[in-house]
Amino acid sequence: MAFPSRYDAESIELKWQKFWTDNKSFDCEIDTTRPKYYVLEMFPYPSGNIHMGHVRNYSIGDVVARFRRMQGYNVMHPIGWDAFGLPAENAAIKHNVQPASWTYSNIDDMRDQLKRLGYSYDWRREVATCHPKYYRWEQEFFLKWIEKGLIYRKKAPQNWCEACHTVLANEQVIDGCCWRCDSLVEQKELTQWFLKITAYADELLEDLKTLEGAWPDRVLAMQNNWIGKSIGAEVAFPLDGALVNEGTTDNADDEIRVFTTRPDTLFGVTFMTLAPEHPLVETLIKGKENEAESRAFIERIRNMDRMARQSDTLEKEGVFTGAYCLNPFTGDQIPIWLGNFVLAEYGTGAVMAVPAHDQRDFDFAKKYGMKLKAVISADGHDLDVNTLEAAYTDAGIMINSGEFSGQSNEEGKAKIIASLESKGKGKQTVNWRLRDWNISRQRYWGAPIPVVYCDKCGMVPVKKEDLPVLLPTHVQPQEDGRSSLADCEEFVKTSCPTCGGEARRETDTMDTFVESSWYFARYTDARNEDAPFSKEALSYWLPVDQYIGGVEHAILHLLYARFFMKVLRDLDYIPADISEPFANLLTQGMVLKDGVKMSKSKGNVVDPTDMIATYGADTVRLFCLFAAPPERDFDWSDSGIEGSARFLQRVWRLYQELRPVIVSGAACFSSAQHAETDKAKALRFREHSTVKKVGEDVGNRYQFNTAIAAIMELVNEIYIVKEELMQTENGKIILSSAIATVITLLTPITPHICEEFWHDLGNAGTIGEQAWPVWSEDALQKDVLTIVIQINGKLRGKIEVSSKATKEEIEKEALAESNIAKHLEGLTLRKVIVIPGKLVNIVAN
RNA sequence: GCGAGAGUGGCGGAAUUGGUAAACGCACUGGACUUAGGAUCCAGCGGAGUAUUCCUUAAGAGUUCGAGUCUCUUCUCUCGUACCA
Secondary structure (H helix, E strand, C coil), X not given: CCCCCCCCHHHHHHHHHHHHHHCCCCCCCCXXXXXXXXXXXXXXXXXXXXXXXXXHXXXXXXXXXXXXXXXXXXXXXXXXXXXXXXXXHHHHHHHCCCHHHHHHHXXXXXXHHHHHCXXXXXXXXXXXXXXXXXXXXXXXXXXXXXXXXXXXXXXXXXXXXXXXXXXXXXXXXXXXXXXXXXXXXXEXXXXXXXECHHHHHHHHHHHHHXXXXXXXXXXXXXXXXXXXXXXXXXXXXXXXXXXXXXCCCXXXXXXXXXXXXXXXXXXXXXXEEXXXXXXXXXXXXXXXXXXXXXXXXXXXXXXCCHHHHCCCCCCCXXXXXXXXXXXXXXXXXXXXXXXXXXXXXXXXXXXXXXXXXXXXXXXXHHHHCCCCCCCEECCCCCCCHHXXXXXXXXXXXXXXXXXXXXXXXXXXXXXXXXXXXXXXXXXXXXXXXXXXXXXXXXXXXXXXXCEEEECCCEEEECCHHHCCCXXXXXXXXXXXXXXXXXXXXXHHEEECCCCCCEEEECCCEECHHHHCCCHHHHHHHCCCCCXXXXXXXXXXXXXXXXXXXXXHHCCHHHXXXXXXXXXXXXXXXXXXXXXCCECCEEEECCEEECCEECCHHHCCCCCHHHHHHHHCHHHHHHHHHHCCCCCCCEEECHHHHHHXXXXXXXXXXXXXXXXXXXXXXXXXXXXXXXXXXXHHHHHHHHHHHHHHHHHHHHHHHCCHHHHHXXXXXXXXXXXXXXXXXXXXXXXXXXXXXXXXXXXXXXXXXXXXXXXXXXXXXXXXXXXXXXXCCCCCHHHHCXXXXXXXXXXXXXXXXXXXXXXXXXXXXXXXXXXXXXXXXXXXXXXXXXXXXXXXXXXXXXXXX
16 A cells, blocks of 8 residues: 655544544553553643643653653553633623633633644543532542641731722732722731641651652742741740739730841840731830821831732831830840831741841831941951941851850850740740641632531531532622622522521632642542542552643642642541652743743734644644753744654655565564664664663653654664665665664654554554663674864864774874874873773873 | 842754763755755855864853863843741
8 A cells, every 4th residue: 555645644643543532542540560650740721722831731741651651651641620710700701601611611622622632641530620529529628627627717818909899819909909990909807718738837848858859959949948947036025114924935915026036136136126917016006105107107008908018119117116125135125116027927027126137127227217236246346336337147256145245146046045945035936937828719710618607506517418519600700800609699598507597608719729739639530429539549649750830830839739648648538658749840941932921912822723733733742842841941933843844744754765664563663683784783873872862861851852853863864874775685674673763762752643654564553552662782882983082172183993992002093193193293291081982182281 | 139040053952970062953055856946855054264273152260181061250131039037
C-alpha cells in the first residue's frame, strides 16, 4: 500500500484519538505488581476556552505521562475541573444564565478542546468540583473540623460596598472603589469561618526540608517566608498609674504586651506604638487631652481600604495617646503612640520602639521629635545618639543596660528573656507570620457550609447522613453581585437537626481553594460513593509523583494542599505515612505574546484552536515544548511554530523515503546492530547518544527543548548519510534502526504522527505501549577522539588521537601539531595539562 | 526595603561536573530546482579583517593552567512579598 505523500495532521489525529478511546489506552487501575507513577497538572478553571498556558502545561504533563508509560510504569494521568468561583457568577449576570449551566457547558466545550490535543488522560476519573458528589465530601470534612475544634468563627474586616450591599474580593476593589458601582469600599467586621492552619505551622515548615531538591528552591523559599517563623519574646509593659498585678503573665487590661525579636534592646525603648485597632486603645485615649485628635486618626486609618493601608507609598504617621506605660526593667515612663504601620493581626498589635536600633522606629522618632537611647555599640563604648544618622542595627556589645551591660547582644537576648521569665514579665515565644485560613465566602457559586442556625440551639452542624447540603442550581445571581443564596428561601429555611424547630441555613460558601486542596486525592478513587476515597487507593497512588503548574500558585494553593494532607491524615482519612501530597514539583512559566501576558484587552491572544486547525495538535504540542525550557516564560512566535511544522513534515518525508528499508516489528527499535562503515558507525553513535540524551532530558532534567533539539540533530544526520547507507544491506539496517528510534523518541511529544508510522509498519496495539529504547555502551565508544589544544587557555589547534592513547602520547602529539609548534616559537614551556578525551592546555610564556 | 531568580548573536535559546561559546530552531542573505514558489535542497549567517589572526557571554576586578559557569563590586531586568516589631 502506498504511503500518502502529504502529511494530513487532522485526519491522522482524529483517527488515533478515537483509537485510544476505543481501546481504553490510558485507563489505569491499581496493579501492585508494577511501579506506579502519578502525573498531575493543575486542573483548569472552566472558563470556556483553553489558552496557550493550558496547552503548555498539559503538553508537559502528557510527555511525562507517556514517557513513564513507555518506561513500564503504571501511570495515572487524570484531569478535572476547578469549577466553583466568581467568574461563573459574573458571566451569569452578563449573559443572563445560571452559573451551573454556564459552568457545565464550558466544561463540555473545554473537554472537547483538550481531547483534540490527544492528551493521555484517564477520563473515567474526571471530577468537577461543583458537582454534589464532589463537594459533599468537603462538607463532611467540615463537620469533622467542627468536631475536632479545627475550625472557629471570628469577626474579621472585609471589603464592603454599601451601595451593592455586598462583600468584595480583593480583585473586585479597584483603587479603593467597587468595580461595579464605583462607590468607596469600606471595611466591615463580619463573622467568618477560620480553619486552624496555624496549628500546623511547625509541621508545614519542617516538612519543607523533605522537599528540598524535589521542589524548586524558590518555591520552598517563598513558603518558608510565608509561614514566617520568628523566635523572640513577649514582654509585658505595665500601664503607668494602673494597678500592677505582680507575677501574672496573663493578658490583662493594665498592661501592654508586645512581641519583639530583639529583647536585647529592651533598655533602649523610648516609646510604644499600637495599632489603631488595638483593644486597649479606647481605655488609653479616653479623657486625655488629645482624645479628639486620636479619634480622628483612628477613624481615618480604619476607613482606608486594606490595599491602600498596606501600600509601600504610605507615609508613616502616628499620634500620641496621652497615656504612658513603664519599662519592666528600668521603670522608665514610656509614651504610648498609635501608628498607622502597626498591624493588629501580626504579633500582639503593639510594638516596643527602640529608635537607636531599629530604622523604622528611628524614622518615626525623628519625625515626631522623640528621644533616642543607645543600648548596643560595636565596641562597648557609649554611642552619641545625637550624631546617629541611621539606626545601629548590627550586633555588638550591650551598654546602658544595667546588669546586662558589657556582654554581646546575642548573649544578652537569652539572659534578658530568662530574667523576664523569672520576674513573670514575659516569656520566650515563637511568632508566626502565617494566619488562620478564612474559608468562608459571601458568595453564591461555592460549596455550602453545612451548618444551620436555630434560635433555641444556636449554631448546629448538619447531620452527616443529611449531606450533601445541595446548592440550589436554578438561582439567578443578583445584578449587584450580592450572594443570591441568602435570598433563596427554599434553601435558607430548614429545620434544626437537634430540636426540629425552625432554623436557617448558613449562606456562606467555602473558599474555592478548599476544593483544589484535595482533588488530587479524589482522582485516585473518583467514583467512590461511600467515601471521599479509599485508603487502599491512596496508599497505592499517593503521593503525586510529578505535579506541574504555574508558579503563581507557589504559595497559597500548594500550602493549602499540603495542609489538607496533614489534617486529613490526622482525621484518619488518609494513611498515616502520607503527609506530603506532591513528591516533585515543576513550576512552568507563562506564555507571552510580544513580551506581555496574553489577554483579551490587549488583543494579543493566540487561540490554540486556530493553531490546531492550521498545523495540527502534534505541531502545537511540539512547539510549546521546543520554544523554551518549561520553567521560563516564553514568547509565542507565529514564525516559530512554522519551524516545528516544517520539522514534522521533514520527518514525514524521511519516513516515506526510508519506508521500504524499515524492518517492521518491535525489533527494529534501538537495534544493537554492528555498523560496518564509518558513516554507519557515526549514525549508530548519533542514534544511541540521542537515546541517552532524550532519556535524561525528559526523565531527569525536564528540558524538553533540548530533547527535541537532539532528535532534530539525529534527523539531520540521517538526511546526510541516507544516500550512502542505502547502498548496502548493513547500511539499510542501521538506517532502519535510526528512523525507528526517531519515531519512538518522538512518541511522548507528538504521539499521533508516531502512531500513524507504527501502524503503517504493520504493528498492532499502540506505540505508546512499546518499551522506551535503551542505548548501548558499545555504540558510544569511539576509536578516534578529537582533542582540543589550547595555549594559555586559548584554542590553537585540534588533533585526532586514538581513544587508547596515553597522556604522554597525547601530550607529544599536541606539541608536534604544526600550528601549535608555530605558536610556541620563542616561548618557554612551563606546564602541559592533559585532560584525557577532552583537551590539552599548554602553559608557556 | 526584603526574599528569590535572570542578563549569551537580529530573535527564542544551547553549553548537564570550571574544559572547543553560540547546539537546535526562527529571521535574513546567496544559489539550485522550477511556468511559478510562501514547497524542497545546497551554502552562508556574533563583531573586525582579503587573510594569517584578533575581539566577544551586562560592566569592572579576582581565583584558576583554563571562567558564560566560582568569588567580590557595580548596573539592569523579572518574579514574590509588603511597614513582621
